[in-house]
Amino acid sequence: MTDISYLLGVIAVMTVATFATRLFPFVVLKGKGDHPTLDFLGRYMPPAVMTILVLYSLKSVELTSAPHGANELIALSITTAVHLWKRNSLLSIISGTIFYMTALQQGLFL
Amino acid sequence: MNASTLKHAFKSSLPVMFGYVPLGMAFGVLFQNLGFAWYYAAAMGIFVFAGAAQFMAVGLLAAHAGLLEVAIATLVLNSRHMFFGISLLKRYHAKGFKKLYMIFGLTDETYSLVTSARSTPGEDDQNYYAALTAMNHSYWVAGCTLGALLGAAVEFDARGMDFVLTALFMVLLIEQWKQIKNPVPFIIALACGLFSIWFFAEQMLLVAIGLSITVLFAAKSKIEVAK
Numbered sequence: 567m568t569d570i571s572y573l574l575g576v577i578a579v580m581t582v583a584t585f586a587t588r589l590f591p592f593v594v595l596k597g598k599g600d601h602p603t604l605d606f607l608g609r610y611m612p613p614a615v616m617t618i619l620v621l622y623s624l625k626s627v628e629l630t631s632a633p634h635g636a637n638e639l640i641a642l643s644i645t646t647a648v649h650l651w652k653r654n655s656l657l658s659i660i661s662g663t664i665f666y667m668t669a670l671q672q673g674l675f676l
Numbered sequence: 677m678n679a680s681t682l683k684h685a686f687k688s689s690l691p692v693m694f695g696y697v698p699l700g701m702a703f704g705v706l707f708q709n710l711g712f713a714w715y716y717a718a719a720m721g722i723f724v725f726a727g728a729a730q731f732m733a734v735g736l737l738a739a740h741a742g743l744l745e746v747a748i749a750t751l752v753l754n755s756r757h758m759f760f761g762i763s764l765l766k767r768y769h770a771k772g773f774k775k776l777y778m779i780f781g782l783t784d785e786t787y788s789l790v791t792s793a794r795s796t797p798g799e800d801d802q803n804y805y806a807a808l809t810a811m812n813h814s815y816w817v818a819g820c821t822l823g824a825l826l827g828a829a830v831e832f833d834a835r836g837m838d839f840v841l842t843a844l845f846m847v848l849l850i851e852q853w854k855q856i857k858n859p860v861p862f863i864i865a866l867a868c869g870l871f872s873i874w875f876f877a878e879q880m881l882l883v884a885i886g887l888s889i890t891v892l893f894a895a896k897s898k899i900e901v902a903k
Binding site for chain 2: 569570572573575576577579580581582583584585586587588589590591592595598599600603604605606607608609610611612613614615616617618619620621622623624625638641642645646649650655656658659660662663666667668669670671
């Protein structure tokens with residue numbers, strides 16, 4: 567197998583596998599959206615998933631060595647505070663991220 | 677699809693642009709180190725459209741892994757997406773190609789934006805979801821392509837820019853909180869998430885989501901009384 571046909575094979579397999587995982591529930595549970603159990607999940611899964619995604623995106627933060635996650639903690643606090651104050655998503659996200667990039671690149675807490 | 681829907685979707689998806697472009701570029705740079713032409717990186721962005729899986733693919737390609745191994749690794753890594761669809765059965769009621777495309781593009785970030793959307797009067801929500809999906813998709817493809825084209829010539833110091841996705845999830849978490857006004861699902865997910873990071877670092881997402889659903893069901897009566 568040449569390198570290119572191998573690569574095309576990998577792309578094809580990954581395309582199908584990824585789409586399959588996303589499509590699966592829509593096929594298996596077709597027309598069952600009104601079922602009370604699924605309605606319950608439809609309501610309470612998003613808050614749970616969002617909590618988990620925040621944790622997931624922070625999973626490689628080193629708490630045991632300096633700066634002990636201080637950059638992340640302060641940046642998240644800024645985003646939260648700005649959002650509770652103005653409720654403007656873009657503003658909240660940008661203010662936290664600019665602080666984070668500056669702190670990381672300038673080594674504010676090292 | 678009208679202009680105001682597109683504008684609304686663009687505004688909501690902007691944070692994802694700041695997350696996907698540098699992340700896609702990071703993938704493109706790694707990918708072109710394998711010696712493949714740039715348009716294969718673009719093809720991966722277009723057809724696979726899965727961040728974590730594409731980064732994994734760089735390692736698998738370098739190791740010349742078998743196609744069966746690639747298939748299994750991709751299924752395992754992306755199996756959390758199966759849970760996403762369960763909570764979108766009612767929300768995604770478009771038909772035909774549009775619905776298939778929305779499902780094809782169901783990344784973590786698209787799911788987050790879709791489930792946090794509040795309905796706007798006079799707007800077709802299915803069009804809004806489809807536009808969000810297409811915009812996120814285009815940011816990702818642009819990032820993958822740019823990274824592979826520029827390769828190691830990328831000089832911009834983007835360290836820390838990936839925080840934009842953490843901040844996006846945090847903002848959407850606050851929005852969920854304002855809608856749900858019930859601490860139980862958040863507390864359950866926090867506990868399950870910390871447990872999973874501790875014991876299952878690599879497969880954290882899948883374990884945490886699966887575990888949370890189990891505990892949510894166990895606490896179903898309590899949650900519904902509290903609402």
